[in-house]
Amino acid sequence: QVTLKESGPGILQPSQTLSLTCSFSGFSLSTYGMCVGWIRQSSGKGLEWLANIWWNDDKYYNPSLKNRLTISKDTSNNQAFLKITNMDTADTATYYCALWERDFDYWGQGVMVTVSS
Amino acid sequence: DIQMTQSPASLSASLGETVSIECLASEGISNDLAWYQQKSGKSPQLLIYAASRLQDGVPSRFSGSGSGTRYSLKISGMQPEDEADYFCQQSYKYPLTFGSGTKLEIK
Numbered sequence: 001q002v003t004l005k006e007s008g009p010g011i012l013q014p015s016q017t018l019s020l021t022c023s024f025s026g027f028s029l030s031t032y033g034m035c036v037g038w039i040r041q042s043s044g045k046g047l048e049w050l051a052n053i054w055w056n057d058d059k060y061y062n063p064s065l066k067n068r069l070t071i072s073k074d075t076s077n078n079q080a081f082l083k084i085t086n087m088d089t090a091d092t093a094t095y096y097c098a099l100w101e102r103d104f105d106y107w108g109q110g111v112m113v114t115v116s117s
Numbered sequence: 118d119i120q121m122t123q124s125p126a127s128l129s130a131s132l133g134e135t136v137s138i139e140c141l142a143s144e145g146i147s148n149d150l151a152w153y154q155q156k157s158g159k160s161p162q163l164l165i166y167a168a169s170r171l172q173d174g175v176p177s178r179f180s181g182s183g184s185g186t187r188y189s190l191k192i193s194g195m196q197p198e199d200e201a202d203y204f205c206q207q208s209y210k211y212p213l214t215f216g217s218g219t220k221l222e223i224k
Contacts, residue, residue: 046204046216046217049206049213052211060212062213063212064118102151102163102166102167103206103208104151104163105163107161107162
């Protein structure tokens with residue numbers, strides 16, 4: 001059974017760096033073809049894809065966030081990570097991690113992140 | 118970036134009614150299209166992948182169709198549990214992009 005769960009700081013101040021962790025079970029990110037992605041959703045708004053990391057460590061980022069994103073993984077501990085630098089109030093959102101098989105087949109419950117001074 | 122234009126933004130349907138939601142891609146996406154359902158306060162769930170393939174466990178009243186730049190999601194016989202937001206998403210090219218969503222309510 002595949003499960004994913006996001007964790008993060010909850011609240012941070014503008015200009016700080018957001019560090020998110022996705023802890024998962026039921027699959028291994030070292031297995032051929034596996035991929036974990038990060039997606040966010042502002043309150044009452046649509047979905048925005050942020051980044052994907054593949055089993056072979058290939059990484060893809062949303063260029064709209066320029067060079068603020070870093071995705072990584074720890075296959076030994078079944079975790080994926082996302083860092084976003086220079087956070088702004090506009091980055092306030094619920095952040096999801098998801099397993100990509102055919103598309104985003106399995107999602108975590110999401111973690112709410114608020115950026116406020 | 119490939120823009121996904123989703124319509125309508127909101128929709129109200131009676132129980133048993135058939136509803137359709139459309140997504141128009143700004144360029145051809147070769148059936149690399151998924152549909153997600155998001156119920157209030159929950160995470161999105163994959164309904165349809167590859168434009169027309171039903172995800173395991175999804176009721177057969179959901180179906181997807183389309184090609185090229187035009188795709189649609191159909192619900193044949195609205196049920197109370199279908200009240201939700203629906204999103205399309207293309208995976209033809211990075212960056213992955215989503216439609217703006219359709220809020221489906223029961224009339």
